[in-house]
Amino acid sequence: MSPKTKKQNEVIRQQSIAAIKQAALNLFAHKGYGNTSISAIAKEANVSKGLMYNYFDSKQALLLAIIDDAANLGQDLLPNLQDASILPKEHLRNFINNTFLWVKGNMDYHKLIASLIFQEAALEVMGDFIKLKAAMHIQLAEQLFQKMGYEDPRIMAFEFGALLDGIFMAYLSLKEFYPLEEMRQVMLKKYDLME
Amino acid sequence: MSPKTKKQNEVIRQQSIAAIKQAALNLFAHKGYGNTSISAIAKEANVSKGLMYNYFDSKQALLLAIIDDAANLGQDLLPNLQDASILPKEHLRNFINNTFLWVKGNMDYHKLIASLIFQEAALEVMGDFIKLKAAMHIQLAEQLFQKMGYEDPRIMAFEFGALLDGIFMAYLSLKEFYPLEEMRQVMLKKYDLME
Amino acid sequence: MSPKTKKQNEVIRQQSIAAIKQAALNLFAHKGYGNTSISAIAKEANVSKGLMYNYFDSKQALLLAIIDDAANLGQDLLPNLQDASILPKEHLRNFINNTFLWVKGNMDYHKLIASLIFQEAALEVMGDFIKLKAAMHIQLAEQLFQKMGYEDPRIMAFEFGALLDGIFMAYLSLKEFYPLEEMRQVMLKKYDLME
Amino acid sequence: MSPKTKKQNEVIRQQSIAAIKQAALNLFAHKGYGNTSISAIAKEANVSKGLMYNYFDSKQALLLAIIDDAANLGQDLLPNLQDASILPKEHLRNFINNTFLWVKGNMDYHKLIASLIFQEAALEVMGDFIKLKAAMHIQLAEQLFQKMGYEDPRIMAFEFGALLDGIFMAYLSLKEFYPLEEMRQVMLKKYDLME
DNA sequence: TATGAATGAGGTTTCATTCAT
DNA sequence: CATGAATGAAACCTCATTCAT
Structure with a gap:
């Protein structure tokens, strides 16, 4: 009932984003980008399809975010x-x-x-x-x-x-x-x- | 008046099959199998979508035929x-x-x-x-x-x-x-x- | 080489027509009209698809011809x-x-x-x-x-x-x-x- | 702001499912299963083609669901x-x-x-x-x-x-x-x- | 923030029909 | 008389994306 604080929200955001990326990476890597549907990612990440679109503009944007992470890790x-x-x-x-x-x-x-x-x-x-x-x-x-x-x-x-x-x-x-x-x-x- | 001879038909068939395989190989290789549509293959090969299905049971069968050719070449x-x-x-x-x-x-x-x-x-x-x-x-x-x-x-x-x-x-x-x-x-x- | 006489041609016509009707009746009855393709009929009748269209204007016309036969038999x-x-x-x-x-x-x-x-x-x-x-x-x-x-x-x-x-x-x-x-x-x- | 409640969703789901089944039964019965297209069902039910596939795996699954309803009614x-x-x-x-x-x-x-x-x-x-x-x-x-x-x-x-x-x-x-x-x-x- | 019902463009596939030979 | 390669409309189906709540 009580509204969450900004900090709490930020934590939730980061958790959701991480879960989505993790699920997407897993599926993209094993099934291929083209063979992985948004629905599958959402189910794997235990979030709704809608939420994914809150954080990423499109399936492609999600892919780019993952690639970006890889690049940063690789640095x-x-x-x-x-x-x-x-x-x-x-x-x-x-x-x-x-x-x-x-x-x-x-x-x-x-x-x-x-x-x-x-x-x-x-x-x-x-x-x-x-x-x-x-x-x-x-x-x-x-x-x-x-x-x-x-x-x-x-x-x-x-x-x-x-x-x-x-x-x-x-x-x-x-x-x-x-x-x-x-x-x-x-x-x-x-x-x-x-x- | 009379139908095409068997040899004539065989030549035509082989030409069409070759054109379809050629177009498919080209597109599969450059755009990826999943990102290549039958329509695109048909257009590239200058034939109708339907014709592809005269010669190959499915998109996947077409891929397998091409892989098979590669295997034979590679022998x-x-x-x-x-x-x-x-x-x-x-x-x-x-x-x-x-x-x-x-x-x-x-x-x-x-x-x-x-x-x-x-x-x-x-x-x-x-x-x-x-x-x-x-x-x-x-x-x-x-x-x-x-x-x-x-x-x-x-x-x-x-x-x-x-x-x-x-x-x-x-x-x-x-x-x-x-x-x-x-x-x-x-x-x-x-x-x-x-x- | 020698052209067939009119009578010979008529016999051939009737044989082909009968074979097509027979095949179509068989398939229509067992698989249903909608589930029977012209290709299947032609194969079953051992004639080409084109020949079917020489004798019947359409798949529907073939059905009507068969129904008509049934009616006459039933008389x-x-x-x-x-x-x-x-x-x-x-x-x-x-x-x-x-x-x-x-x-x-x-x-x-x-x-x-x-x-x-x-x-x-x-x-x-x-x-x-x-x-x-x-x-x-x-x-x-x-x-x-x-x-x-x-x-x-x-x-x-x-x-x-x-x-x-x-x-x-x-x-x-x-x-x-x-x-x-x-x-x-x-x-x-x-x-x-x-x- | 908040998502629909589970009960609301369930009502919506059941309404859509009922509308689709009703339309399909109507068309299947009058035009025949084979002569009824998914497009026609969707139009009759006032929903999109895609929605049918949210609720039924295939046209055949839809038929089976309807037959099942009939069986239950008939009990x-x-x-x-x-x-x-x-x-x-x-x-x-x-x-x-x-x-x-x-x-x-x-x-x-x-x-x-x-x-x-x-x-x-x-x-x-x-x-x-x-x-x-x-x-x-x-x-x-x-x-x-x-x-x-x-x-x-x-x-x-x-x-x-x-x-x-x-x-x-x-x-x-x-x-x-x-x-x-x-x-x-x-x-x-x-x-x-x-x- | 979060949901999932709904959409529709576009993909794969089928097949009645045409036509050059 | 006879063939079958070729077509394209229309079928079934998938899925990224939107949106009301």
Whole structure:
């Protein structure tokens, strides 16, 4: 009966938004964006369809919000090259280890993004966000390889990126049957990063 | 006055079927299976919606027919390991070269299949066809690495597969901006297959 | 190579027409008019769809042609009341016996007509043909009952008609499980027509 | 500001469901199930096509729901033979009177069910529901005739059923032109049930 | 803030009918 | 006389979105 305080409302809002995003991510990742209906998301999140439209303008807006979250989460992976107190080798090792950790812990985000890469319509909507990120990774790797004195850092960066992408793609497909940990070791060994 | 001969009809049928498959492959690959309507396919193929259903029982049957074509095309890539007159090294070199050629020449097929990997609904329908094929490639690579005397052929095969997948995935995304030819050289060098 | 004579052509025509009607009757009766496609009829009749349209202007025209055949076949059932050399009792006995024979021998016709009775659209198309026929039967029975000296021949005729219709309706539903022969005996006994 | 209460929603739901069923029954009965489109039902019920699918999974499910309603309505017709305080004669009289009343008051239900009997496809879907019911009626009549001391109750029951079916069939066809009330009297007299 | 009944555009599919040969 | 490839209207159905409460 008594009206909720602003703070209480804000908490409720955040909870609802989080539940919706969580449900949507789960369904988008496993069934695909096109095969997931708003009704299904609402049911999974235990809210009404109407509420979803209070927080997100459209199904597409919901997708973009999720992608955005993924991007923000991913930021932490990037080593700060400006930090001169850390050796390039260490940077690379951290990057590899962090990336493996992130993918293992955020399979749904990774799966969703991967599934969108092959849809031009999706790519347009996502405003080059993905391509940009891929380019950034490659560039960063190139700089590290250069600092480490490798001969052809650009091509090495491409190889590095392909290896990571290919490993994670197979992992998404095979899941627990894929030797993910062994592949991490392979990568560390390949760039002479074993501790 | 008389009806068309059987041969004439067969030619017409094959032309229509080819046009429909071609249009569908094109749209499926670029827009995604779920985002492509029968109407769009019919318009692209310059036939009526109804005609598609003369030749394919459903949209899904059309997809399966296209996947089947891809599978048949892909058969030729696999080196015949039984052929003892060819060295393992040569086998591997051929496999790599053929695969690069195939992907370059059949980008749409590759894109379509890649896009389906991340859709569980699609995977079920395709009856493990894709997983099977992937497994076959890995197994084949493992056998070759073993014959070539490498130490841990299984993990090497996984690395090999990841590298190929990652390269092609990036290529599909970046197209002419991706250094595909240089990556082929990288692979040949990596396994000491330069001529 | 040599052109067929007119007579030969006429024979072929009649064969094709008969085959089409036969197939259509069969399918209409068992699957229903609405659930039977022209393709199915053509396949069942072993002719092309186009040929059907040579002989019948439309699916509906084909239905009407079949109904017409049924009507003509049914004409023979009606006893000729003008023939004074036959007693009313004998007329009635013949009518009953002939009707049972006809229904048993022409289940498909009967089933088809019965299924159309409940569809107003069909009734309109069939131009009151069925209502007329039913009325004729009732009127005829009424005349016979009158001649036989019964008290309320009109109501008796309605009862007579209802009994016949009800028996045949159940027979169509239960087929060999229905005691058709026994019901014929019931009717003959009821009107004191046993020989 | 606040959402509708559960009770309000339930009322709305039931109203919509009733309107849809009513419209569908009307059209199914008069035009036939196969000749009635969802669009037509929606228009007749003054709702959108989509709403029908909120409440019924398919056109067929809608049909089944209507048949189910008819079955429930029809339950009341069956006399309770266990009730020893009522004479068989009375039971039979009640059954006849109730059935005539029911058919007069529920012509559409009766017409629909009758029309479905002749469609094998429909019969399969309805899971022998209709055949079962018919068999029940016959069996019940047989028991009554036996208790009443008739000689051949089984055949009498078949005759009884045929008469009822035939009367109602003709009534559905001729409507107000059919002497339904007189036929009821005929039946009561026939089994010596006049009060 | 929250609900879910309702909508309607658009998707997949069927099939009577046409027509070039 | 005969064929069957092709069409397109109309059927069934789905679902993102709106809106009264």
